[in-house]
Amino acid sequence: MAEVRLDAELRTETGKGPSRRARAAGRVPATIYGRGMEPLSVTIDRRAFVTALHTDAGVNQLLDVHVGGDTVLAITKELQRDPVKGTLLHADLVKVDRTTRIDVEVPVHLVGESEGQNQGGVLEQQLHTLQIRCLPAEVPDAIEADVGPLGIGDTLRVGDLRVAAGVEVLSDPDEVVAVVSTPISEEEFEALETEAGIETGVGEERVEEAAGPETVGEGPGGVPEDEAGSDLGGSR
Numbered sequence: 001m002a003e004v005r006l007d008a009e010l011r012t013e014t015g016k017g018p019s020r021r022a023r024a025a026g027r028v029p030a031t032i033y034g035r036g037m038e039p040l041s042v043t044i045d046r047r048a049f050v051t052a053l054h055t056d057a058g059v060n061q062l063l064d065v066h067v068g069g070d071t072v073l074a075i076t077k078e079l080q081r082d083p084v085k086g087t088l089l090h091a092d093l094v095k096v097d098r099t100t101r102i103d104v105e106v107p108v109h110l111v112g113e114s115e116g117q118n119q120g121g122v123l124e125q126q127l128h129t130l131q132i133r134c135l136p137a138e139v140p141d142a143i144e145a146d147v148g149p150l151g152i153g154d155t156l157r158v159g160d161l162r163v164a165a166g167v168e169v170l171s172d173p174d175e176v177v178a179v180v181s182t183p184i185s186e187e188e189f190e191a192l193e194t195e196a197g198i199e200t201g202v203g204e205e206r207v208e209e210a211a212g213p214e215t216v217g218e219g220p221g222g223v224p225e226d227e228a229g230s231d232l233g234g235s236r
Contacts, residue, residue: 001062001137004052008032008042008067019090028088032065032072034095042067046088056141060104063093073098075136096136103170104139105129108161108177112148116180121152127177130158131170138166145177155179 011018011029019029027043042065055061059076074093082089096102108130110123117123130143145161159173 001057001139003062003064003073004055005064005066006044006048006052008040008044008065010068011041011043014041023087023089028091030091030093032067032074032093032095034072034074035097037072037095040067040072044091049091050088057139058107058141060106060139060141062096062136062139065093073136075102075104098136101133101135101168102139103131103133105131106140107142109142109144110178111144111146114147114150114154114180116150116152116154119152120183121180122183123147123150123178123180125178127158127171127175130161132163133168133170134166138164140164140167147178147180150178150180152180152182 008030009027011022022029022043023046026046028046028049030042030044030049031039032042033039044065052061052063053059053076059079061075063074063076065072065074072093072095074095076091077094078092079088080090081087106129108125108128110125114121114123132139132143140163143161143163145156147156150156155176156178157173158169158171158175158177161169161177163169
């Protein structure tokens with residue numbers, strides 16, 4: 001995995017006020033910590049940081065952080081975002097060592113079209129991320145799950161996934177990744193609707209009753225024409 005360089009500036013002040021000022025200046029307050037180092041409070045250019053996280057690796061992107069004359073290899077541990085705008089408020093970066101394996105979460109991508117789908121089955125993905133352990137430079141962008149051989153009623157589990165050498169899967173091997181379900185019949189579907197309180201085949205009289213009395217010839221704004229004529233300056 002290629003590393004992305006980020007230039008950071010040390011923060012001499014901490015707290016809500018300085019953090020707000022940093023964000024107003026287009027920078028993201030962040031903390032870098034890890035084994036063998038004192039935590040560093042820094043700010044990073046928001047545009048550069050967001051761009052770095054929009055690679056295929058996402059939050060697992062290796063970051064070559066330059067700060068105060070030193071360089072720290074890190075990955076993103078946690079992001080805090082504005083609950084309304086979604087903009088970055090703060091980032092936690094953890095120092096990593098190129099020779100020490102790390103635990104990360106990577107996405108699972110389904111690959112192929114299952115035999116069961118061709119037979120009318122429905123493919124359902126039940127697991128979207130996988131916990132793995134590997135060297136920082138060997139973190140995959142995603143784990144591919146081949147669903148091609150799955151027939152109707154078949155299940156793909158974590159233990160069935162193929163991963164690269166050097167990657168250890170930490171997730172439960174019995175956890176279901178994907179399953180091809182049997183399509184339900186029209187009768188079963190109507191039964192589900194009934195259970196949910198949805199009636200099928202509502203008669204026309206029920207629809208008309210719900211809609212209220214019929215109104216004919218409405219003018220602008222939903223006002224009957226005989227009431228709207230004078231407002232529009234028309235003659236009767």
